[in-house]
Amino acid sequence: MPSQTANFYTVNHSNYPIKTIGILGGGQLGLMLAQAALPLGIRCVFLEDSPNCPARLLGQVFSSEQFDEFSQSCDIFTLEFENTPLKPAQVLESTKQLYPSSFALSVAQDRLNEKNLFNQLSIATVPFLAVNHKEDIQKAITTLGLPLVLKTSRGGYDGKGQFVLKTADQMDTAWAELGEATKTAPLIAEGFINFEREVSIIAVRGQTGEIRYYPLAQNEHHDGILAKSTVPAPNTEHLTQQAQHNIKKLLEHLNYVGVLTLELFVTPDGLLANEIAPRVHNSGHWSIEGAVCSQFENHIRAVAGLPLGDTSITKPSVMLNVIGKYPVLADVLAIEGVHVHNYDKAEREGRKIAHITVMPSDSSQLEAAVSQVAALLSTTHQAHS
Numbered sequence: 001m002p003s004q005t006a007n008f009y010t011v012n013h014s015n016y017p018i019k020t021i022g023i024l025g026g027g028q029l030g031l032m033l034a035q036a037a038l039p040l041g042i043r044c045v046f047l048e049d050s051p052n053c054p055a056r057l058l059g060q061v062f063s064s065e066q067f068d069e070f071s072q073s074c075d076i077f078t079l080e081f082e083n084t085p086l087k088p089a090q091v092l093e094s095t096k097q098l099y100p101s102s103f104a105l106s107v108a109q110d111r112l113n114e115k116n117l118f119n120q121l122s123i124a125t126v127p128f129l130a131v132n133h134k135e136d137i138q139k140a141i142t143t144l145g146l147p148l149v150l151k152t153s154r155g156g157y158d159g160k161g162q163f164v165l166k167t168a169d170q171m172d173t174a175w176a177e178l179g180e181a182t183k184t185a186p187l188i189a190e191g192f193i194n195f196e197r198e199v200s201i202i203a204v205r206g207q208t209g210e211i212r213y214y215p216l217a218q219n220e221h222h223d224g225i226l227a228k229s230t231v232p233a234p235n236t237e238h239l240t241q242q243a244q245h246n247i248k249k250l251l252e253h254l255n256y257v258g259v260l261t262l263e264l265f266v267t268p269d270g271l272l273a274n275e276i277a278p279r280v281h282n283s284g285h286w287s288i289e290g291a292v293c294s295q296f297e298n299h300i301r302a303v304a305g306l307p308l309g310d311t312s313i314t315k316p317s318v319m320l321n322v323i324g325k326y327p328v329l330a331d332v333l334a335i336e337g338v339h340v341h342n343y344d345k346a347e348r349e350g351r352k353i354a355h356i357t358v359m360p361s362d363s364s365q366l367e368a369a370v371s372q373v374a375a376l377l378s379t380t381h382q383a384h385s
């Protein structure tokens with residue numbers, strides 16, 4: 001990285017193999033990666049077309065028109081957004097390392113690829129079928145039953161691009177909403193899983209092949225958006241081994257470097273894999289304060305070829321997303337044991353704009369503190385609607 005870039009401090013240590021990491025995407029995950037990299041003397045820059053993105057607070061943002069400049073500025077590349085176009089990722093990869101690889105990215109970008117890989121690796125997943133035409137929905141209903149979850153196989157996030165059919169006469173409406181997407185890729189129809197709860201496992205794999213696992217998080221969604229993660233997920237001792245075994249198979253098959261997340265449904269028959277995210281994940285934000293080494297730092301360490309950090313939990317914690325509208329900061333901070341992470345994003349309905357991790361020093365106070373924070377957030381949600 002040229003030292004004339006005035007708005008960055010300059011690390012001039014010959015023992016730093018990686019000085020600048022180029023991140024595809026500039027959202028809050030990029031911001032938090034850069035925050036974790038900073039104390040290690042590693043700087044991050046971003047390829048992102050939205051100049052007001054959260055990551056701008058900590059590093060230079062290059063637009064896609066400045067692709068070459070971005071490419072030349074970095075020692076190595078990673079990503080914070082899995083829907084990043086594959087082509088530029090492959091171009092970058094042809095010059096310097098991209099972790100995770102564009103192959104891992106191509107699997108994770110497509111729900112059908114992802115679920116086929118789960119089957120290939122004998123990772124139990126939800127029953128599914130590809131939907132290319134409207135008539136395929138009827139076939140899916142016959143095979144998988146109702147309710148039926150119809151999803152775009154590409155580009156969906158936070159519950160977007162999904163339709164739950166409760167009755168067969170909703171087929172037209174579902175097709176009207178999602179059918180257009182089949183021009184680029186088939187839809188996926190999934191059997192509706194009456195899960196007991198949702199959990200995720202986050203693991204990091206280093207360049208030596210070493211793998212470390214974070215404890216399972218229990219996740220609650222509202223309107224398809226993650227609202228709350230509890231760590232460690234209660235009563236999951238019997239599930240941890242299966243979750244670790246599954247994510248290990250994925251990490252090794254993909255020859256993956258960095259943080260990978262596997263989202264799972266807990267059912268009476270064990271875990272069913274829902275999807276992977278080839279990146280740091282919202283259900284791991286607790287680890288900034290709640291783990292010895294956060295998911296963000298471990299991702300930076302992995303991609304920079306540094307030793308991995310301790311994934312142990314320091315204290316039970318609950319992470320609450322701030323969605324749509326900010327609560328009054330002083331009201332939140334008046335609650336003992338909270339950590340606020342504001343992404344500096346404009347308020348907008350359904351948008352993740354901050355998160356709050358609750359972890360009072362006396363863990364017996366956790367539930368009470370979470371209720372207090374949740375009450376402040378529900379006030380803002382009501383004010384918004």
Ligand code: AMP
Binds near residue numbers: 159198
């Ligand atoms: P996804 O984008 O696949 O993570 O879906 C968002 C949320 O929708 C999940 O976290 C679940 O709460 C719910 N969901 C997704 N797929 C299914 C399914 N096959 N059965 C029941 N609920 C689902």
